[in-house]
Amino acid sequence: MQNVRFTLLGPLRAWRGDEELSLGARQQRLILVLLLARAGERVGVSDLVALLWGDRPPGSAVNVVHRYIGSLRRMLETQLPRRAEGRWLIADAGGYRMRIDAGSLDLLAFRDQVERGRAAALSGRPDEALTLFVSALALWPDRCAAGLDTALAGHPAFVALENECTRVVREVARLASERGNPAAVLPALRRSAARNPFDEALQADLVRSLAADGKQAAALVHYQQVSHLLNDQLGVAAGAELQAALQSVLHSDDESAAGPPEEAAPRPGRTVSPAQLPSDHPYFTGRGPAIERLLAYARRSSGSIVLGIDGIPGIGKTTLAVHLAHLVAADYPDGQLFADLRGFDATRRPIDPGDVLLTFLSALGVAEPPGDAPVECRAALYRSVLADRRTIVVLDNAYNAEQVEPLLPGTANCLVIVTSRTRLYPLAAATGAHLISLDTPEAAEARDGFANRIGRDRAQAEKAALDEIIERCGRLPLAMAVVAARAIDQPLSTILAELRSAQQTLDAFADENLDNDLRAIFSWSYRRLTPAAAHLFRLLSLHPGPDITAESATVLAGTGADETRRLLAELLRTRLVTQHRPHRYRLHMLVRSYALELAAQTDPVPTRDEALRRLHDFYQEGADAANRLIEGSGQVPALDPDALDATATRPTMPSN
Missing domain, CATH: 3.40.50.300 (P-loop containing nucleotide triphosphate hydrolases)
Incomplete structure (x- = not known):
């Protein structure tokens, strides 16, 4: 199979072997651009729809995206059957990603050379570092996807890439100045400054580098151009760093080039010091x-x-x-x-x-x-x-x-x-x-925080009830805060009775303020899930053990292993599920209660019964195999804990 190569740092282009590919319609090229900009990371279908149509997608938007994805796959692999995934563009948890590396995408090659340059600099090889940096910057001659860039203006992914390039250019400018070779970075500095005309720090670096390379007149002209642009377009005067660069040109003073002069004119509004922080929590403890x-x-x-x-x-x-x-x-x-x-x-x-x-x-x-x-x-x-x-x-x-x-x-x-x-x-x-x-606090830390709210004398007098309340809250800080607020005018015994009676529901953690209501807060993550991931989330609550393997989750869901892994990855991203050690997943006890409520509301009883029967049969098969091994060898086998989630705990079949 021929290798495929892409360029993103400039005009979008692609080759299969030595053949340059025609990338198709504009919308198809935009999809490819975003997939490449994410550099191998997942891109959700909703992100692709938003890129193509903004806030007003047509009803057929998702189908159109899928058609373009199929077209891109067949463009990259001409013999690929319809609906086949192929080697380069693969499905991933409600989205897609490109399987690429530094040999197939110039963005990843740029990052690889930058990291090698930084490693050389840290190892005391600055000249080698400068060579690597300059070589990396040569890979970025223009805006990402030049020609399509007007459609991408303001998109967070491409703003982030431009910021990444700017940071590296400024880093290299400083190194080039230290090595007495400002000319090495001037081409990249000029390109980056032209793409970011309002970035004063970047423009100041260009002014200083021009002057350091003996081009004082060009440096002064550039300062004037930037100063006029800031005034005409933004209504602001040149800031302290840009003025400091001007002083370094006028006085050829290395010290003034290092930072703003004491008498530099202040920016309008410079005395404003925002104080937007919310107040610190009065009962903060631990952590x-x-x-x-x-x-x-x-x-x-x-x-x-x-x-x-x-x-x-x-x-x-x-x-x-x-x-x-x-x-x-x-x-x-x-x-x-x-x-x-x-x-x-x-x-x-x-x-x-x-x-x-x-x-x-x-x-x-x-x-x-x-x-x-x-x-x-x-x-x-x-x-x-x-x-x-x-x-x-x-x-x-x-x-x-x-x-x-x-x-x-x-x-x-x-x-x-x-x-x-x-x-x-x-x-x-x-x-x-x-x-x-962040994980849940230890029991002693949770108790200390609760005691701060209700008083230490009362916490000590009702210690047994308090300890059980904390555990029934799963030591989740928000749950404990909701319960502690009620404890101001209720005995802890009353609150504990309420928690006991509300077992496996979130009734005891309801709050008129949705910012404190656990159901509402969990729902904000749940609503972001694809339907398949939401279904798996609900089914995971039926599992009887404290955690579950991907294999058992596959059996419970009745899906393929690859699909289950993708869905688990989606749940991990929303933090409704955590991976507390390799290959083992769990739900916080209150998140599990939320999932149980959803399962009861959403999934018919036969659907839940069938999922539990599959899991029961899977565990029974594992137990039978272990027993046969014991009978045949006369020895107790060393069971793989990842093969069975809970051999001592069998699923309980719900009644109809």
């Missing part, structure tokens, strides 16, 4: 190891500082993020920005990062934020405003990494804290973000 790790990351002396906190619904991600921001606020005297990105919201779509940028720019003192400008222009202005400020940015409840990318400052003097139910691996790959997953 010591997580806080220690996060503080260690937050107080690093160099590099971009982005912290990602993820975990299941109700685990306390926002509370920890706000508490951490208050702990380090004194280290960031220029203020705090906060935004709820509505990644998992009851009624509203995730908020557009362009709208968040307008809010942030207004809070930072920009008198008239450019509401008509594309998101990348707003992001460039945002990075410029923050270039000389030490600010905390808290981005709560993110849907995915692409929603976050345009909201990241461009320099390392700011701290960004992101919370999400989703593990933000792409953010770690693109920005070096440090990720931490």
Whole structure:
């Protein structure tokens, strides 16, 4: 089979062997562009529909996407039968992904060379590093998918890619300056500056590099062009970093080139220090190891500082993020920005990062934020405003990494804290973000937090009831908070009786405020599932053991092994299911109660009966095989724990 190669960093092109391929209609090429931009990661069908039609897709949108996918597969593999998956473009949990590597996509080749350059720099080989960096930047001659880029303007995936290129260009510019070879990076700097005309930090780097290469006149002309553009298009004066670059050209002063001069004219609104953090939780306690790790990351002396906190619904991600921001606020005297990105919201779509940028720019003192400008222009202005400020940015409840990318400052003097139910691996790959997953607190920590709310004397007097309440809450912080609020005017014994009577339901955790109601909060993740993943989620609640293997989940669902693995991956992304050790999955006890309620409401009794019969027969077959082995050998066999989930616990058949 012939290899296939793609270029994305410039005009979209593809080859099969030595033959360049015709990529078909515009919509088909847009689908291919997004698949390549995700660089091997899954792209949901809904994301492809949104790319092609925005908020008003036709009724046939999904079928049209599937037809284009089939056409792309047959383009890449001419002998591929209809409806066959093929080698390059494969289905993945309600979406698709490209099976590509650095040898088949220039974006991955770029990233590979950048990582090799960074490794060389860390190993004390700066000249080799510079060569690798320059070679990497030569792979990126134009905007991604040039020619289609107007259709992609403002799309988070392509904004993130442009930001990635800009970060590398600036990194290489600094190294080239240190090695006395500014000319090496000038071609890439010019290209990147032309694509990002409002990114003042990038424009300042170009001014300094031109001057360092002996092109003082060109540097002064470029400064004037950028200054006029900022004034005409955005109504703002050149910022401190760009003015510092001008001073370095005028005075040939290396020290002034290193940072803003003391007498540089301030940006309009520079004295505004936003203070948008919610108040710290009055009963915050525990989380010591997580806080220690996060503080260690937050107080690093160099590099971009982005912290990602993820975990299941109700685990306390926002509370920890706000508490951490208050702990380090004194280290960031220029203020705090906060935004709820509505990644998992009851009624509203995730908020557009362009709208968040307008809010942030207004809070930072920009008198008239450019509401008509594309998101990348707003992001460039945002990075410029923050270039000389030490600010905390808290981005709560993110849907995915692409929603976050345009909201990241461009320099390392700011701290960004992101919370999400989703593990933000792409953010770690693109920005070096440090990720931490929250688990339920230990029993002693949970008891301490509950005691803070109801009083330590009362907690000690009713210790037995309190301990059982905590365990019936599954030590989930939100569940304990809901129950503790009721304990203000109710005996713990009354609350415990209510929890006992509501066993395997969430009746005891209902709240008029949907932000505290467990059913509502779990539903915000459940509604994001594909129908097949939602069906598996409900069936998993029927399993009697504390966890389940993928093999047993396949039997329970009655699907193929590959399909089950894809559905489990989808459930893991929403954090309705966790993987607590390799190949073993579990639901938090309250999430399981929610799934049981849904199963009772949604799945007919015969459907549930049949699923349990399949599971019972599977376990019985495993037990019979073990018994035969024992009888034949006279020895107790060493059973593989991944072969049977719970040999001592048989599924109970529900009555009709």
